[in-house]
Amino acid sequence: MGDLRVTVDIVIFTVRDRTLQVLLVRRGIPPFQGKHAIPGGFIHEGESLEDAALRELQEETGVRDVFLEQLYSFGDPGRDPRGRVITVAYYALTSSDALSITAGSDAAEAGWFPVDDLPPLAFDHRRILGYAVERLRNKLEYTTVGFQLLPEKFTLSELQAVYEAILGRRLDKRNFRRKIALLGILKPLRELRHTGRKPAQLFRFAASRFEKLKDKGILFPF
8 A cells, every 4th residue: 555645625605797606726836737626735744624624725726814614525536647646625605895815826717706707617626616515504503704895895786696506506596695684693883885876774694692592592584
């Protein structure tokens, strides 16, 4: 049996143009040179998994200072033509206006792609990405992942657009706003955003109110 090696891969989601999108790089080196892939690479000696994920993300995309959560480990014997390689996948969420993307190291280019319209991916990255999308949708019910894809101040329409993008379906506007109001987890601000014919009120997420709901086992009703 050959040497066992470990990599990390990082799935970063955002919402752009009302669609859920993922950050991909085009590989600049073999194997799968020229194909798109999730950012990632081999861990270094004495390096923790999370430190490796943060380093690879910065080297390949220029992204830093994002919260990462471990997703799953993938270790099918034939997943990497270089030999026996197990990857530990992470995922992160960010507001698209918070990031500046630049390719580097072994990545020829980096950019955002809609999760339902992906190019051919290297390795088993389509499987990893599919698993991450399912995890994200499941976490909508009991966590605040939707708010991590928003700027600090947002409109109700922007909040609904994030939920629709993650779920992959339209939600009734009146019903959505009624349920959000019942939860009481938004703090209305004395600010308006002029995005169309009618100015929209801005809100901020009230984390302390959500913590009280979570302790009672209350789920998001979407």
